[in-house]
Amino acid sequence: MAIREGRWDCPTCGNAGLPGRDLACSGCGNRRPEGVRFYLPDDAAEVTDAARLAQARAGADWICEHCGVSARASQDRCPGCGAERGSSPRQQTHEHRFDEPAKEPVRALAATAPPKRGRRWKGPAALVAIVGGLMWWNGPVEVTATVAAKDWSRAIEVQEYRTVQEEDWSVPQGGRQKRSYRAIRDYRQVLDHYETKTRQVSERVQTGTRTYTCGQRDMGNGYFEDVTCTEPEYTTNYRNETYQDPVYRQEPIYDTKYAYEIEKWLPDDTAWARGDAAKEPAWPAVRIGRNEREGARIQRYVLRFTDDDGKTYEREVTPDQFARYRQGQPVKLRKKRGGGDVEIVEPQAGT
Ligand SMILES: [Zn+2]
Ligand SMILES: [Zn+2]
Incomplete structure (x- = not known):
């Protein structure tokens, strides 16, 4: 399994990209601290040098519990103060799989990417504007008009027993x-x-x-080892x-x-009566012959209006409304701004 040398950034002076094998910062000379984050550049070459490979495979560094200096696994005594290793803690090691998100960025550079702010979806505002426009378009408006004409029609079906x-x-x-x-x-x-x-x-x-290579293991000493996985083919x-x-x-x-x-009652004829404001609604006269009878009755009442601008409207009304509204009578109509059917605004009781 391939071993590659990682990098680390000095937390004291900010010197970045220090070689993984260095136990101290070449910029400020400070020791490599416990918990330093190692990262592996994308183009890191495989280590082939035998001495370096041995250094990598020796194990994780240990951190002197007396002076805090970083020591290699192969060293029995602290290179800083000479104390024995004793119960000094080891540098952390961990494995990262390519297919699972890292808990923290593996590469320090990733942490410097600017946060994505300021790009907000403009959708909600646009939607509010559209809905608002529709509400305005469909919103009711009242117009003053007069009853210009009244039309009524009534019909009686005549059925024959055939x-x-x-x-x-x-x-x-x-x-x-x-x-x-x-x-x-x-x-x-x-x-x-x-x-x-x-x-x-x-x-x-x-x-x-x-x-195949499915991840990388931080060996805790500046080196990384490929993690291999197998899958069935x-x-x-x-x-x-x-x-x-x-x-x-x-x-x-x-x-x-x-x-x-078989004998059945079937529609044979329809008698019609029509009129306007000058004529009271009435049912047509029906001549019932032999083997005939009256069938269904239909009635329809329409009021036509003209507003102050000369625009005309019409509305089908109930027999009661048809009787109440006289030709020439002023009325208030409610309609949608965008057009469509008009409604009569009935005067409220007591106003
Ligand atoms: Zn430094
Ligand atoms: Zn020491």
Whole structure:
């Protein structure tokens, strides 16, 4: 596994990119402190020198508990004060996987990236403006107008009792059967035969394993070691297989169908009456002949308005409203700024 030399930054004088093997800062001479953060430049070459490799593999540095000087794992005594190693703490080591986010930036340079501030999404403000515009557009406005015209129409349907010819799967009450015959009522799917077909199927087969560099281990002495992972490697095999594909046919379902005569009330004519403000609404005169009767009644009342600017509006109203509003009467109308239907603003009781 490849070993590379890391770097560290002096926390005392700020000298950056000091070689991992240096136990003291070449700028200010201060010792490398406990907990210093080592980082590995992207282009760090693999260490090949035997002495350096031995230095890296000896283990993490230890920090003299008496004077705080950083010592190599191979040293029994502190290079600063000469004290024995005793129970002095070791420099921290940790592993970082490429596929998981580092708890703290592995490289000191990453920490100097400027924080992303000042770029706020302008969306909410724009949305408020659009919604506000729509509310203004749909907001109600009142206009003063007068009733310019009144139109009403009323209709009565006339129905005739007639004999009709119909066909169905049964004869309803009141029907007189004329004839019957066999007819296709529905279809059902019936299995006819199987066809032998071929299809391609695939299967994933493990062919071996792959070893790759998946992270870096900070060795606690200025060096980093590649962390390797293995994962299974697969290949997809294809083969043809035969199978039986069912083939269906449609089979008709026969039933007895009846032709019959029956009497029904059917629309025959519509009588209309129309008028304006000069004529009170009234139902049309209906002439009921033999085998006839009155059917549904329809009535529609429309008021037409003209406002102060000469613009015209119309509204369908109830019979009660139609009776209450006279031609020439001033009214208040409520409408949306953007157009559409108008409403009559009814005067409140007591105002
Ligand atoms: Zn320094
Ligand atoms: Zn010491």
